[in-house]
Amino acid sequence: MHIRNAEAKDIPAILALYNHAVRETTAAWTGCEETLEDRVTWFEARKSQGFPVIVAVDTQESVAGFASYGPFRSKEGYRFTVEHTVYVDPSRHRQGIGRNLMFRILEIAEADGIHVLVGGVDGDNLASIRLHEALGFEVTGRLPQTGTKFGRWLDLVFLTKVLSETRAPEGR
Ligand SMILES: CC(C)(COP(=O)(O)OP(=O)(O)OC[C@H]1O[C@@H](n2cnc3c(N)ncnc32)[C@H](O)[C@@H]1OP(=O)(O)O)[C@@H](O)C(=O)NCCC(=O)NCCS
Structure with a gap:
C-alpha cells in the first residue's frame, strides 16, 4: 500500500x-x-486553499482509503487548527491503512505549521x-445527543492532538 497525494482521477x-x-x-x-460534481468542488476547494487530500493505493492503483483536512472553524483565530477526516474501504479495514493515512496527515500538518488537529x-x-x-x-470533548441518524441520538466526540508546544503568535 502506498500513500500519495490524491489526483483528479481518484x-x-x-x-x-x-x-x-x-x-x-x-x-x-x-x-x-x-x-x-460535489466531490470535484470539494477537491478543488481543498487544493486551492492549500489543504491536503491523500489516498492509499494498492499496486493496481486501486484506492483503499483517503484522508484530508480543512478549516476547523472559519474565524482567523482558528487558523492553526484543522479538522481532518479519514475513510478506509470496509473490505480493507484493520490492515493498518487508516493508521498510515493518519501518519501522513500528521506529517503534512506538522510541515504546514498546524498546531492542533481535531477529529x-x-x-x-x-x-x-x-x-x-x-x-x-x-478525547477532549463529548457533546451528548447532538446528532441523529438511523433513529437514534449520537454523541459528538472530539479528539484532539497538539502537534508541538510552540508559543502562540503575537497580536490578535
Ligand atoms: C476508523 C477507520 C478509518 C480505521 O481504519 P483502519 O484502516 O481499519 O484502521 P487500522 O487498521 O489502521 O487500525 C489502526 C489501529 O486503530 C485501532 N482500531 C482500528 N479499528 C478498530 C476496531 N474495529 N476496534 C478497535 N480498534 C480498532 C487499533 O488500535 C488499530 O491497531 P491494531 O490493528 O494494531 O490493533 C475505519 O474504520 C473507517 O474508515 N471507518 C469509517 C469512517 C470513519 O469512521 N472515519 C473516522 C471519522 S474521522
Whole structure:
C-alpha cells in the first residue's frame, strides 16, 4: 500500500468510499449522498486553499482509503487548527491503512505549521476512537445527543492532538 497525494482521477473512488459511509454508517451525519460534481468542488476547494487530500493505493492503483483536512472553524483565530477526516474501504479495514493515512496527515500538518488537529467522531465509533488514541489523540470533548441518524441520538466526540508546544503568535 502506498500513500500519495490524491489526483483528479481518484475522485470517483473517494466519492464511493464517502457515499458508502453515508449509506451504511454514522461516520457522516447525513443521509444525503454526494454527486461527483460535489466531490470535484470539494477537491478543488481543498487544493486551492492549500489543504491536503491523500489516498492509499494498492499496486493496481486501486484506492483503499483517503484522508484530508480543512478549516476547523472559519474565524482567523482558528487558523492553526484543522479538522481532518479519514475513510478506509470496509473490505480493507484493520490492515493498518487508516493508521498510515493518519501518519501522513500528521506529517503534512506538522510541515504546514498546524498546531492542533481535531477529529469529530460518533461516540459509538470505537474503531475511529481507538485509531486516534493509538496516534496520541485525546478525547477532549463529548457533546451528548447532538446528532441523529438511523433513529437514534449520537454523541459528538472530539479528539484532539497538539502537534508541538510552540508559543502562540503575537497580536490578535
Ligand atoms: C476508523 C477507520 C478509518 C480505521 O481504519 P483502519 O484502516 O481499519 O484502521 P487500522 O487498521 O489502521 O487500525 C489502526 C489501529 O486503530 C485501532 N482500531 C482500528 N479499528 C478498530 C476496531 N474495529 N476496534 C478497535 N480498534 C480498532 C487499533 O488500535 C488499530 O491497531 P491494531 O490493528 O494494531 O490493533 C475505519 O474504520 C473507517 O474508515 N471507518 C469509517 C469512517 C470513519 O469512521 N472515519 C473516522 C471519522 S474521522
